[in-house]
Amino acid sequence: MNKIATFGLAAALLIGQAAHAATNFVTNGSFEAGHTVVGANWHVFNTVGAWETIDGAGIEIQGSGVVTTAQDGNFYVELDSDTTNGGLPGESTNTTMGQWLTLGQGSYQLSFWYRPRTSVLGDNGILASINGFDVSANTAASKGTAWEQYLLDFTIGTGGDYLLSFEALGNANEYGGFIDNVIVSAIPEPETWLLVMLGFGLAGTTFRRRNRMAVKLA
Template identity: 30%
Template sequence: MTGFEFSRLKGAAAALALGAVFAASGAQAATHVLNLTGSANNVTTNSFMFGNTLYETGALELTGFTPFQLADGDDVEVTVTITDGAFTLPVRQFMYFGLNFSDISGGVQPITSSSNGLFSFDGGPQVGAGCGNCTSLITYVENQQLSFTSLFATGSFSMSEPHQINSITVSYQVNDPAVTAVPEPGTWALMIAGFGGAGMMIRRRRRSGDMVAA
């Protein structure tokens, strides 16, 4: 083998190695395309007091996907179809709606993660959604009706390590200014539990005195 041939082989090997690096880095990010359904008959609701505030919550477990890992840089494209009626939030002054990705139903999500995305309800205009300390997409509505039978959501995620997704829910949290003042930023942390375990989470954080700010 001549020196020229050896140099060519070295160059080809380097190019292959560089291509493998780019392929590996590209493989780290994925787009998860999900078509999910849930029955309005299966919405679970709850209410609880925290301080002088009465919170009302509702959640619906969605089906139609295979569990997967959500990793840094991943995107989601989610179509949700509600059957047997509509998913409806009670009209209150402060209204939060979320699409939650977690390891178990109502599971605590990693606070080292963040999300950014968009919602479109029943084919309407897009609204911004995101979370600064969880793997939910969350939007805020103030004192107006939010009821839908179809939802399209897109989002991207930033996280320190992959998180297993075994449960996806739609959920809400509302409260009325007749009972309390404007919620503190830490109330975003309630969304992390998909609202199912929000009361338990608040009590635990109240004891520790460490509310997570959005």
């Protein structure tokens, strides 16, 4: 193996280990805990661990095999929730769920995986927000059956408790967008990554980020 290949492999391993070790400020981001769903089954809950219903019928947890396979682990969320099987009758099926995150001053990235349930444009929208400030791309423009990752950058000007929320948009018909593998992690200072890349000859490497937006919060 030549030196360039060796350096490239070492850099990839180092960056991969650093990314893996990064703190996820979201609790239960893959929805594997905080509920009693077993196997390919589903149920609607008011709370799922640290996640709580802010508005609507409740948080619908589905196991892999109900409609699709979870992107991570065995479970995922549908936010156009049913009003039966634990859901709240009389409430809108379009549900908003959230959890409080304690974040210090600095830059962060929200990562989540989204999949539309139907192929009807505008039927499966999900809006991600931090303290009511929209940080998500327009998932309502998506259709199909594939999981897609959204990477969204935001900056915290003053440390404190911030509410991360996901809101169902579109037709309230119990067929909405799916959410899985939610992560909020701190973005390292640019100088840190620059030193790593220069040290391994990777200063010219381009890292692809899909559906990326940025917002600054006070």
